[in-house]
Amino acid sequence: MYQISLNCLKNKGLLLKNPTNTINWKGIRTFLTENYYCFEQWDKYLMSDVVKKVGPVNQFSIAINDKITNKGLVTPLDMDILATKLVHVNNIQELEFIENLFSNFRKTQPALYIRDSMHYSFVRNYMDLNQSDRLLQILKLKYKYGLFLDSYTANMLMDTFIKQNDYKKAALTAHEIMLQENSENELTQAACLLSCLKSIQSGHNYVQVEETKEDTKEKKNKRLVYFLRKEYNDEHFDLKSIQKLNGKTVYFSSSNAKSADQILVNNLKMFGLLHLGNFRKAVDLFEINVVKNSGKIFKFVLDEFKKENQELVASEEKDDSLNYSLDKWTNFEKLVETNLEKHVMNKDLETCIKEVEVYLENVKKSQIPRDIEDQNKLFNKWNNEQEGELEQQLKNFAIDQKKQSILKRLDDLEKQEEILRFFEKRQEIIDSYYGKGFTTEYPSDIPIEPEESIFKAKYERHFKPWPKYMNRPKSSYEISKTRANKLESLKKIYLNENTTTLNESTNKA
Known part of the structure; x- marks a missing residue:
């Protein structure tokens, strides 16, 4: 208690x-x-x-x-x-x-x-x-x-930061849900929307960086590298700035807001894409929702379009597809300006956040009872799994201990049997020791192969020509007569080549 x-x-x-x-x-x-x-x-x-x-x-x-x-x-x-x-x-x-x-x-x-x-x-x-x-x-x-966060812990963590009015950390928690692409819980998506929009409203998108003027007189330090990596941005895990992460999270969460108002969802999608920096996709979405389907756009989203358009027009890095999107937006802007009452709703970011809060309250009524029931089931399930896995581990440990004790006893019995029945199985023990069978059990009939191989290796190491002399003429490394005599004697001693001479002497006799 x-x-x-x-x-x-x-x-x-x-x-x-x-x-x-x-x-x-x-x-x-x-x-x-x-x-x-x-x-x-x-x-x-x-x-x-x-x-x-x-x-x-x-x-x-x-x-x-x-x-x-x-x-x-x-x-x-x-x-x-x-x-x-x-x-x-x-x-x-x-x-x-x-x-x-x-x-x-x-x-x-x-x-x-x-x-x-x-x-x-x-x-x-x-x-x-x-x-x-x-x-x-x-x-x-x-x-x-x-x-990793699940839906329940993400809701609790965002709840903790929102209670502290720390919307930046609440938005960082929402970024984790977006990066995991976890769209199961609608309450989590609503909380992510609220956290990111509050973070944007608080001005956490823009971090002031002191501009440092590079001295043209100073030489740049160059470093040798094996290869240059090709710059690539997947617009997901490579996102680093809070502005783009907020934009991607707003777009992801609004796309999974199933019970929200469709006009609110469409505007949040465009707003998120603009903060992400994807102007082309935002213009395409504007064409579908506003121009073709006669939808409405919030005033603060329209202002964000104009601001992004001015920045892109002033920039020097533009390709053909971006120029096409800019031209398309110019035509759309003229269309909207001619009929503001039909296409534009006079709503700012604060009003949009209030609508998201209302949407969150509506989701809480239906989602919280389900989450409570699911958590209670998970606690019971995890407790049963822990008990079952612990019992299984104890059984496996007991089985391993029995196996080890049985193997040890078998090894001891085998050693005792070898001692007690040595004279009965003497030949089998000798055969198993050397790895081959012999016709007799006399020690003199067993060849000493290890020693012979050792002497042969010594002979090859000392008297075989080195590899670096192999490409030279034979006269440069040919053995002298005195050395050849030594070589013959060593062969007789180490390689048992005196058997041929003995056989020849017996034949002559």
């Missing part, structure tokens, strides 16, 4: 648990409902039997570190339980140590079979620890940690 009340206070913003064990009181209006966080079921999941068995989080993290460094036998279940126990971390040093464990686990093979419950537990416990900013940096490093 204490854990449930503690989570309620954390969600309301009244109690913020820091790793430094400081307590702050802060009254903030909630964005999502309290029921959305499923405190009771989440508390049961944190206090499940599987989580209790592993002991304190500091001891468990040290045990996992030993597994990773020494044996490398860490399972996805271990990391799932560790993510579940993150809520019990007391200081920043333990948190950094556990983050290093997740980074090392990312490099192992079991990371391919990571569990969805680990992502959920990691994100939610970081929010409970008041480490949302740190969590946002971890989510950006996909190659290092490999952590």
Whole structure:
């Protein structure tokens, strides 16, 4: 019960648990409902039997570190339980140590079979620890940690930042949903729209960069490279500026806003494409929605079109397709100016944001009960999976231990049998030792092949001509008479070539 009340206070913003064990009181209006966080079921999941068995989080993290460094036998279940126990971390040093464990686990093979419950537990416990900013940096490093947001944790994280009026970080969370192309939950799409539009309204799109004048007298440093990479931008993962990420997220979320007003959706699509820098596609969309279908365009979107048009006309980098789009927009602009009442709606960005908030409130009524039910089902499912996987691992461990003990006993029995029945199986032991059978068992009949091969190798190494002399005439490396005599004697000693001379002497006799 204490854990449930503690989570309620954390969600309301009244109690913020820091790793430094400081307590702050802060009254903030909630964005999502309290029921959305499923405190009771989440508390049961944190206090499940599987989580209790592993002991304190500091001891468990040290045990996992030993597994990773020494044996490398860490399972996805271990990391799932560790993510579940993150809520019990007391200081920043333990948190950094556990983050290093997740980074090392990312490099192992079991990371391919990571569990969805680990992502959920990691994100939610970081929010409970008041480490949302740190969590946002971890989510950006996909190659290092490999952590992803689902619809529920994304809603909670955006809710946390919106309650703090930090719309830039809420928009950064929405960018993660766009990059993952997660369009399952309409509530998430509405929250992403609100976060990005609030970020654009707050002026986070434009970052002031100090212009540095290059000195023409100074020589540029040139560096030799093997090849030049071809510059390519996929307009998705290669996007770096907040402006383009906001534009792509607005376009993606508005495209998946199923129950929103169609005029609002069309205008948000064009607005997002203009911020993305895709003027051609925005003009094509304007032609379909406004010119052909006699739709309406918001005034602030029309102003954004004019602004983008002026910048592109002033720029020097233009191709044929862009010139065609600029000419097309000039004709469309004249058409709109002649009949403003028919095509233009006098709405600014603030009015559009209010419409998005109304759309969000309508989606919440139908989506939040479904999300609560789905989360409760997931908690029960994850708990059963943990128990089943733990039992299976214990069974596999017991089977492996039995196999090892049986193999050890068989090895001991084989050694005892060899000692007890040595004289009965003497010939078989000798044959198995040398790898071949012999007609007799006398030691004198067994050839000593290893020694002969060693002497032959020594002979070839010392008396065979070097490869660098092979292309020279024979006279340059021909052996002298004295050396040839030595060579003949060595052959007789090491290569048993004296047998021919013995046979010849016996034949003469």
